[in-house]
Amino acid sequence: MKLFSKILMGAAVFGMMASGDASAAGKIVMDGSTTVGPIAKSFAAYFTRTTGTDVTVSESGSGNGAKSIINSTCDIANMSRAMKTNEIAAAKAKGVNPVEHVVALDGMAIVVNPSNRVKNLTKTQIRDIYSGKITNWNQVGGPTAEIVKIQRESNSGTQDTFKSLVMGKAAPISKRAETQASNGAVKSRVASTPAAIGFLGLGFVDGSVKAVSVEGVAPTVASVKDGTYPISRPLFMYTNGQPKGAVKQFIELNQTPEGMRMISELGFVNQ
Secondary structure, eight states: HHHHHHHHHHHHHHHHHHHOOOTTTTEEEEETTTHHHHHHHHHHHHHHHHHOOEEEEEEHHHHEEEEEEETTOEEEESSSOOHHHHHHHHHHHHTEEEEEEEEEEEEEEEEOTOOOOOOOOOHHHHHHHHHSSSSBBGOOOOTTOOOEEEOOOOTHHHHHHHHHIIOTTOOOTTTTTTEEESSSHHHHHHHTTTTTTEEEEEEGOOOOOOEOOEEEEEEEEEEEHHHHOOEEEEEEEEEESOOOOOHHHGGGGSSSSSHHHHHHHHBBBBB
């Protein structure tokens, strides 16, 4: 009889987790974007401290976040891009209903080494650099040095957003571009390489790199919020269906004063 009761209890907990309510299990599992990662980790530390709910955050990229929510291996998928049509279809085929929640706004900063005198680039110049049409900094007012192009891996939502907002369908990124696995890795490579250029989330910009203006507009909280910075995007958290219990409480943190403070302190933008 005791064994039967334990089986029933285990089934009930599993059912609550599958429906997006992790509160019964006392745990929330998150996976996905490295851009959303700092927000997710700050929220997780605060949420665990204030509610006792254990929150784990993995940063395997937006594409893997989508796979995790599709395969029901996470409660929340963090993504720096919207889920694609084929991902939503794959989710629905498995009985998963992805629901989108915008957690913050972000500007995609185009960064160079601080020693580079270039202060502004147009979207056309950025596209021509990454496609290989422009190969030397002296072609855009910089030093005579071959440009070292840094991009993200194919699974990255930041990479997808860059392709969509800057490159377009007609201009593929040059095969000579170097690939890095995270925002932090891009920043480190640009910081240590005088001729490098890269792109990363606004919240990752610090004194080790220089964010250039794009079309004459600097990437700032104000320019992202008012829509004048031309390479901006929303940041997402996805749940399977409308969230309940602890997951709902966690998802709604960005609407609280404490959550908004954390987003601002990390360099991202409240809606």
